[in-house]
Amino acid sequence: xxxxxxxxxxxxxxxxxxxxxxxxxxxxxxxxxxxxxxxxxxxxxxxxxxxxxxxxxxxxxxxxxxxxxxxxxx
Ligand SMILES: [Zn+2]
Numbered sequence: 001x002x003x004x005x006x007x008x009x010x011x012x013x014x015x016x017x018x019x020x021x022x023x024x025x026x027x028x029x030x031x032x033x034x035x036x037x038x039x040x041x042x043x044x045x046x047x048x049x050x051x052x053x054x055x056x057x058x059x060x061x062x063x064x065x066x067x068x069x070x071x072x073x074x
């Protein structure tokens with residue numbers, strides 16, 4: 001199990017491994033708790049919780065804090 005960069009829960013799993021021949025280039029992870037997905041090749045500002053902006057972090061123990069926002073059609 002891997003820690004999620006967005007919610008810090010440790011339920012993230014490997015979704016896919018990007019390879020060139022036999023060489024592993026990147027790994028795609030997914031978090032079942034907050035539905036964040038990321039590759040380990042992304043910038044630190046995206047995948048390192050210490051470098052991510054706090055506004056983008058999520059506390060899955062308090063889901064009522066996050067409201068559903070429907071897209072606006074024009
Ligand atoms: Zn998560």
